[in-house]
Amino acid sequence: MQKDHYKTLGVIDTAEEAVIKAAYKALMQIYHPDRYIVDDDKARATKKTQELNKAYGILSNPKLRKEYDQQRASKKNQYEPEADNVDEEKKKNDVLDENWEIARQFVESLDELYKNLLLLSAELGFTFKLKLLTNKNFDQAKVIAKELENEYLAKYFGPNQDLQLFSKWLLQNKRRDIALEVNKVVNVLGGNYSVKDIIDKFVEKHSLVYTGKKEKFDYYADVKDDASDVSAAINIIGLIFITIIILIFLVVAKI
Numbered sequence: 001m002q003k004d005h006y007k008t009l010g011v012i013d014t015a016e017e018a019v020i021k022a023a024y025k026a027l028m029q030i031y032h033p034d035r036y037i038v039d040d041d042k043a044r045a046t047k048k049t050q051e052l053n054k055a056y057g058i059l060s061n062p063k064l065r066k067e068y069d070q071q072r073a074s075k076k077n078q079y080e081p082e083a084d085n086v087d088e089e090k091k092k093n094d095v096l097d098e099n100w101e102i103a104r105q106f107v108e109s110l111d112e113l114y115k116n117l118l119l120l121s122a123e124l125g126f127t128f129k130l131k132l133l134t135n136k137n138f139d140q141a142k143v144i145a146k147e148l149e150n151e152y153l154a155k156y157f158g159p160n161q162d163l164q165l166f167s168k169w170l171l172q173n174k175r176r177d178i179a180l181e182v183n184k185v186v187n188v189l190g191g192n193y194s195v196k197d198i199i200d201k202f203v204e205k206h207s208l209v210y211t212g213k214k215e216k217f218d219y220y221a222d223v224k225d226d227a228s229d230v231s232a233a234i235n236i237i238g239l240i241f242i243t244i245i246i247l248i249f250l251v252v253a254k255i
Helices: 005-009 017-031 039-059 062-071 086-104 110-120 122-135 138-157 161-172 176-189 195-206 226-254
Strands: none
Touching (some): 017 086, 086 110, 110 138, 110 161, 122 138, 138 161
16 A cells, blocks of 8 residues: 555645645654664664655655645545554654744643644644744644644534534544544535434444533634634624614704
């Protein structure tokens, strides 16, 4: 089976060019044969370096990346559970640690945002770190984290927020096996399904204790959704319109 180049670089498939480049540089610091610290495993480092070079060669070239994305389009929304690889994640974090440590001292909840994404996907967490460190937009950390999470959940578990919340709960509780089942159901049924029935069936099938409530501390509580912004704008326009009508009525009444 051909390796997924995005997974090779440890990023999500919507990662921007700068993030892909940063991922490549970070991983090459770990796996380059001249730097690899495990002396008796140079062969693994050499193989990994070859995989990184191939992945970066394709994903850093807009034309080749477009062709590659078209080839994998049929699998784009298929969720693939990630294996827990503590050693791999530690190595990635060690490379970024110095700069991240400086940033987390001054950016509120930065580590919590990262860990929240990491529970969903190692690729999501790594992409988040690289995105902030590369683009220097730490003031937008909460917005970026929320966008990444929303995009990820919608991609694999559909647009329904209740089903996204259920899938997020599964991932946070390391039930990726059930999340995979949910993903398959969503891909088969499309939008024609009862979310309540799906959740109830999975809860019963796997004897889950699921309340359907959001986590106690919402890291995105102060981040507005686009929908809420639109709703607020409509309310303001409505108030202005009503005020104008009242003023016209008063002027006409005086005349």
